[in-house]
Amino acid sequence: MLRLDAARGFLRALDPGVPALIVAPSPGAATWLVSDVLEPERACFGWRRRTLDALAAEVALPVLAQAEEVPVRRLGLEALCARVVHASAAVDALGRFSGLSRRPGFVRALTSSLDELRLAGIGEEGLAPHDADMARILGAYVRSLREAKLADRARVFEAATLRVRSGA
Secondary structure (H helix, E strand, O other): OHHHHHHHHHHHHOOOOOOEEEEEOOHHHHHHHHHHHOOOOOOOOOEEEEEHHHHHHHHHHHHHHHOOOEEOOHHHHHHHHHHHHHHHHHOOOOHHHOOOOOOOOHHHHHHHHHHHHHHOOOOHHHHOOOOHHHHHHHHHHHHHHHHHOEEOHHHHHHHHHHHHHOOO
């Protein structure tokens, strides 16, 4: 509630003709905030609304293009993860996950776990002492991303951070 009140106060203090960037959890939340702040007779010009993921993708695009990488959304990551699971199962490399690999929802849950690990900056080497089975899967997943030249959320945020830190 404090952040929402602070955002309202900040936007109300802005001249509606001054450009602003509103970062919100969803496009609907940003639209709601703007409509909540503006009185019926006021209009704003140059107020852009973005989610954090959309903003990061927009900022990261030149870095990703230079690396010849393409951002991939959740469904594509699930498909990639399914391929990793299938290939790992074929060489009996799933460890304790082998019994779960054909269960409904496994690939979706594994994709979420891999996404969280990647966003936390945890790599195969760092994870191996704690969970060798998951580390092996994570390593195969990361290699598959690189081979396909795909950028998951972690890579998009990394590329956006690089670009911002470079002063772009």
